[in-house]
Amino acid sequence: MHEMYRTMGIDEDVLAFGEEVLEGLKDRWKAIDETAEFNQLKVIAAMQKARVSEACLLGTTGYGYNDIGRDTLEAVYAEIFQTEDALVRPQITCGTHALALALMSNLRPQDELLSPVGKPYDTLEEVIGIRPSKGSLAEYGITYRQVDFLPDGEFDLDGIRNAINEKTKMVTIQRSKGYETRDTLSVERIGELIRFIKEIKSDVICMVDNCYGEFVQRIEPTQVGADLVVGSLIKNPGGGLAPIGGYLAGKKECIENAAVRLTSPGLGKEVGASLGVLPSFFQGLFLAPTVTASALKGAIFAAALYEKLGYEVIPKAEAERYDIIQAVKLKEPGALEAFCRGIQAAAPVDGFVTPEPWDMPGYDAKVIMAAGAFVSGSSIELSADGPMKEPYAVYFQGGLTFPHAKYGMLRSLQEMKNAGYIMTF
Ligand SMILES: *Cc1c(COP(=O)(O)O)cnc(C)c1O
Numbered sequence: 001m002h003e004m005y006r007t008m009g010i011d012e013d014v015l016a017f018g019e020e021v022l023e024g025l026k027d028r029w030k031a032i033d034e035t036a037e038f039n040q041l042k043v044i045a046a047m048q049k050a051r052v053s054e055a056c057l058l059g060t061t062g063y064g065y066n067d068i069g070r071d072t073l074e075a076v077y078a079e080i081f082q083t084e085d086a087l088v089r090p091q092i093t094c095g096t097h098a099l100a101l102a103l104m105s106n107l108r109p110q111d112e113l114l115s116p117v118g119k120p121y122d123t124l125e126e127v128i129g130i131r132p133s134k135g136s137l138a139e140y141g142i143t144y145r146q147v148d149f150l151p152d153g154e155f156d157l158d159g160i161r162n163a164i165n166e167k168t169k170m171v172t173i174q175r176s177k178g179y180e181t182r183d184t185l186s187v188e189r190i191g192e193l194i195r196f197i198k199e200i201k202s203d204v205i206c207m208v209d210n211c212y213g214e215f216v217q218r219i220e221p222t223q224v225g226a227d228l229v230v231g232s233l234i235k236n237p238g239g240g241l242a243p244i245g246g247y248l249a250g251k252k253e254c255i256e257n258a259a260v261r262l263t264s265p266g267l268g269k270e271v272g273a274s275l276g277v278l279p280s281f282f283q284g285l286f287l288a289p290t291v292t293a294s295a296l297k298g299a300i301f302a303a304a305l306y307e308k309l310g311y312e313v314i315p316k317a318e319a320e321r322y323d324i325i326q327a328v329k330l331k332e333p334g335a336l337e338a339f340c341r342g343i344q345a346a347a348p349v350d351g352f353v354t355p356e357p358w359d360m361p362g363y364d365a366k367v368i369m370a371a372g373a374f375v376s377g378s379s380i381e382l383s384a385d386g387p388m389k390e391p392y393a394v395y396f397q398g399g400l401t402f403p404h405a406k407y408g409m410l411r412s413l414q415e416m417k418n419a420g421y422i423m424t425f
Pocket of ligand 1: 094095096097099121123174176177178209211212232
């Protein structure tokens with residue numbers, strides 16, 4: 001094994017440090033494996049209940065009328081998320097699109113959207129119009145309010161109560177920290193927040209941005225009161241196999257609103273050919289619980305390594321996990337670049353290229369991204385990215401297998417060592 005790692009560019013001291021840290025984590029793996037086991041059974045049960053058959057894997061072209069595979073897949077998602085309905089489509093191009101679709105289809109002019117959990121994910125700023133943008137909700141006369149977390153990380157309940165008014169139609173709750181350094185919300189905390197909000201205004205639509213959270217716990221936000229959950233298929237629920245797509249699962253009316261917006265009034269869910277993607281959607285969903293577990297282990301391993309080296313990591317190595325993202329504050333631009341070089345160098349695809357910071361659409365600072373993925377931009381595959389601004393935090397996620405995530409982390413340490421950011425282990 002040592003010889004193998006040596007040929008893969010890992011020095012003896014880096015490997016020894018990695019193995020020592022890993023030894024201390026074995027107990028954590030047990031709980032993660034049990035959650036994966038539970039969720040694996042949940043997925044199988046949902047597929048059996050929806051009577052997934054070989055014919056469901058074939059797909060349609062053209063209008064896509066009577067696409068049995070697409071309709072069955074949506075029934076499977078509705079069962080997993082315990083919702084009335086779901087919309088799961090390759091025509092939803094990414095997570096941002098899925099979220100924009102959910103918001104734009106369920107809000108009307110003069111309505112107000114509230115985020116009670118601080119600033120939403122960067123790309124949502126343009127969807128909402130926090131940063132002026134063509135086609136934003138703001139352009140349609142939909143207003144927005146935000147209530148930040150209190151300094152101690154708790155919900156600002158007074159602030160939320162004051163922000164809810166007769167115009168408040170929808171609430172957006174982001175489960176994952178995204179590019180913030182706050183804590184990720186557990187499903188239980190999301191449930192408490194929704195209960196509080198519904199006591200003030202019962203008919204408000206509570207939507208959860210579920211990106212990176214799927215299958216991390218045994219329950220999902222729709223089981224604690226969320227009316228709608230939204231996410232990307234090139235993250236957890238696609239299991240690394242889905243080549244594109246997004247999903248919404250929730251109340252029938254919310255899904256219907258989204259469907260007529262995605263296709264057309266009068267057409268709704270009835271059209272939308274699945275082309276050839278259904279096998280990867282079904283099989284990816286089937287693999288998603290164990291893939292998510294691998295990614296979780298990778299995140300914890302990363303936290304434990306960098307914490308031991310004196311870096312601030314979010315969440316802490318010891319912390320309970322509610323998403324697959326690990327942030328490490330690297331403090332210097334050069335260290336952020338070195339980390340990303342390591343992740344890239346560990347990749348099965350494009351392992352020979354060097355990532356550079358660049359201006360990404362939807363983001364307000366330059367972003368450096370490392371990914372050598374089979375599905376372009378897939379972040380359930382091993383990937384790291386971070387905005388080139390203080391505190392130069394890298395956000396590390398994914399890993400379809402734990403051995404790959406482990407190698408990526410060791411390779412990042414190696415690059416940090418080579419660039420002079422880590423002197424001794
Ligand atoms: C990834 C992500 C999004 C946006 O998804 P894209 O597929 O990159 O457009 C939105 N919210 C959160 C929390 C995310 O992690």
